[in-house]
Amino acid sequence: MNSAFIISLLQGLLGTVILSSLTFIFGGILGFIIALARISPITVIAKGTGVYIEILQGMPLLVMMGLCFYGPGIFGYDSLSPLQAATFALTLYSSAYLGEIWRGCLQSVAKPQWEAAECLGISRWHRMRYVILPQALRIATPPTVGFMVQIIKNTSIASLVVGYAELSYNAKIINNSTFQPFLYFGIAALMYFAICYPLAVQSRVLERKLNVANR
């Protein structure tokens, strides 16, 4: 056990946190657009988003990483740095899942709420903003926090194709020189656990708290 190794693992942890945060921000924005598009009254948009979701959910994240890493260069753009490529792939991937989660939340707001807003002559945007979203937010919080755990775990494979140095990459590098897999992968696992477990617990607590109506 060497303090340099521990520092390296902590640096990896920082990389994981940075990538996860970027993914959550961008994936959240895109996912929100996807959720709205999915319930759009225009069939082409709704169907098109459905196909987008099907494709992204039917493909391993690793393949997505490869496409995002090699794709831009081929289509004449500057090639992306590992962090950019990993964020790009994870953003697309998370947007599909978050979009589906949030679509479900929007649709689970009671139908009369939509109809009442329409009857009152509230515009489409205002209906979303002031009637549906505040109610959907309540339902959406627990699964969203739960999905953050998935994002954090998924960042672990950002090192495989695109070579972004995060926690599991640093752990592997250390293992390559020390040959103590139980020790260093164990510590890495505990570090992941230390971020993910509180989120998972929080998700459950929120679920209990916010689900007052069905208790």
Add this chain to the structure above:
Amino acid sequence: MTYEFDFAAVLEFWPLFLQGIWTTLRLTLFSTVFGILIGALCALVRTGGPGWARAIVGLYVEFIRNTPLLIQSYFLIFGTASMGLRLPILVGATIALTVNIGAYTTEIVRAGIESIHRGQLEAAECLGLSKVQTYLHIIIRPALERVYPALASQYVLLMLASSILSSVGVEELFGMSNRIQSDTFRNFEVFVVLGVLYLILAVVVRAAFSLLGLALFPRRRKLGTSL
């Protein structure tokens, strides 16, 4: 755009792709079977077992669900290798996947078991069913029936996640593609082909699960969740 796409050079390697698909499917099949066994068992323990056993299963589930599969497989496969235990790589990969999916299955099946109405158990007792009969026919089977859709999508995700095991040297579909990439240098085309193949695989596996569902649960009762 000056890049010339060359899919022919990649598709020439179809026997390797096919071999990869076969390995992916085998990995998925074995870890599905063992995963369901472990999951059902752990779920029973978690809902009705003695306190210490519940605690152990709880620890297992929480730990696996809150750490990435990649680290778990590094830990298991490099770990066993460092102890001098040289497992065949496919066995190691199956164990890693099974341990992982077992935890998810436990949680899903537990939800199913908890949704079984008390009246069902009381009715079973009144009818004089033995403990084993009650577990099999009154608890496990209806519980699995209820959560079957959730299980099926979890196992499709497992199939996709098995690509991660390429990083420990398993030559499943994704691992195979590394070889093709270094032979052709057509990285982007390889990833496009991989994407299409995985999409097809996902559709096929999903269809297989719904057919299996029809065969396993012929009653198709209305249970609140549709099959």
